[in-house]
Amino acid sequence: MTLQQQDLTLGPDFHDACQRILTAIGGVLDGKQDVAQTALTVLLAQGHLLLEDVPGVGKTLLAKALARTIDGDIKRIQFTPDLLPSDVTGVSIYNQDTHQFDFRTGPVFANIVIGDEINRASAKTQSALLECMEERQVTVDSVTYALPDPFMVIATQNPIELEGTFPLPEAQRDRFMARVSVGYPDAQAEMDMLESHQSTNPLNRIEPVLTTNELRFLIDAVKTVHVSDPVKQYIVSLGRATREHPDVQLGASPRSLLQLLRAAKARAAVSARNYVLPDDVQAMAHDVLVHRIVLERKATFSGTKVAELVDGIVAGLPVNAGAREAAPRG
Template sequence: MSLDARYDTNGFDGRPSHTGGVLVVADQIRRAVETVIEGKPEVVRMALTVLLAEGHLLIEDIPGVGKTMLAKALGRAVDCSVQRVQFTPDLLPSDITGVSVYHQERHEFEFNPGPVFANIVLGDEINRASPKTQSALLECMEEMQVSVDGETRRLERPFMVIATQNPTDMEGTYPLPEAQRDRFMARISVGYPTPQAELDMIDTHGALSPLDGLAPVADTAEIRAMVAHVQTIHVAPGIRRYAVDLVSATRTAPELRLGASPRATLHLIRAARAYAALEGRAYVVPDDVQALAVPVLAHRLLLAPEAHMERRTTEHIVSDLVARLPIPGPR
């Protein structure tokens, strides 16, 4: 028996036909997005993982590498409502959540929903707005609802916030508050394209936007069904303990002054389920957790002063913890 197969145990009734259906639709979405984002298969895969895990994605990189294009491509590939918010220093919380307007003719207030009432919300350059405005996303990202003027309104599933941000040392940026960062399931970096991908980009992006020819390949009903299946992916007790031990290790690491929260543990397991489904498995293996440790955990951590002086990064520290932590057995 292979090492991976040992985790498909404990009386779990895997549904390979459902897993195959997830793979078919996910592959269609992946191929559609990759017609726009060339040469970055791992970036596209991570975006799909977060979508199927019902999480939110933070894309951090320098300007011009395709952060916004990735978010738009994912929204175009799924036939759902997409809203874009350009974060600026003068943006107000009501510009995101919506506002009630009084109509004198009817003598009543009418709620005008903001851009957050969409399936996919693109927050462009989120760290150019003030922390007060950024906090307008806290409730909707965690509880799938918005409270305005004493009334709570539910958001439609699927709901995903894809936020882009420039490095915090660039002019005119604010660091994201810890509570805001913790609500993003994963943070990724697009990075520069390879020379060949950049050459291909000149041909495909030179005259027209590649988004113009991108047609939807899935709808919201299919995404909801895929999300429901991902939630049934089996996680063995040993894998659960492994995730808890990994997150706990960040809280005691001397290089860190702030470790990962219990929410990080839940996000790690949810993302691992989606990652396993995209691999065609009905169960999670340690490789899934290891592959997701850096994108899911690193952005939540704060370095100790000594680690700053040694030019360490939270990504390096998480990778070191993964290398040191024993790989669990299937039980």
């Protein structure tokens, strides 16, 4: 079913498109429906996704599967210590025929950019993505170039390997809307994987289910999701609770609260609702906030985990009166 301009509502066409994406991802990533839904949510919220987990659990597979469902321009960057910023953004080369500099675009000029093992690149190269991810543009030699629309970065990193890696700084982590751990599949999912992956690469079976224009329509439809003032106040309260916690050195930034709002709107849309509930905020709070929070050194040494702290704040913060009745009036 083809989405048209008039389909900028959360109707059957919207949900059919979402289901086709989830089905395509589920065909290659067994037993990870929740992770696939989070990835789709970030895509529809115009965010960027950081996949962090041990090797071999399907981080790159998930990134490639999501990218292949969109009939757009897809580029992959293998981050290494010797990668230069110009290898990511592009470089100006002198043209002897025209006596002018011609800009040759880098792999970041794509609808979906897969950055594999992003923490293997130096801080200088990582910083080349800051402007790209936040402003969706690249500035080279004082000239600014717009990136394609839509634009999404899906990056992977290994959290346990230290040799030859450069941890992402706080400013870089804050550019990612959500950080997701894929985790190990259950026993039945592993059995299914051994059966389906032994002879062919399941990625080869994925066909694009959406064009880039159709994806723009989905993104525009998500923007129409209603958010009541009590729900907005609940989001602000969550952010302030992280900043005021005695074990937290760096709490949730204003950018993170805005991205939590966008993620909650996208989750509501995927859940077939045109309004956000506190449940949507709570469901996305872990993935949106955990990677942005820095603990006090004393709390870190005492064994406090950021994930447990965030989950505790979410569980203990009361929901504002009226936030449960968040449907738009009229």
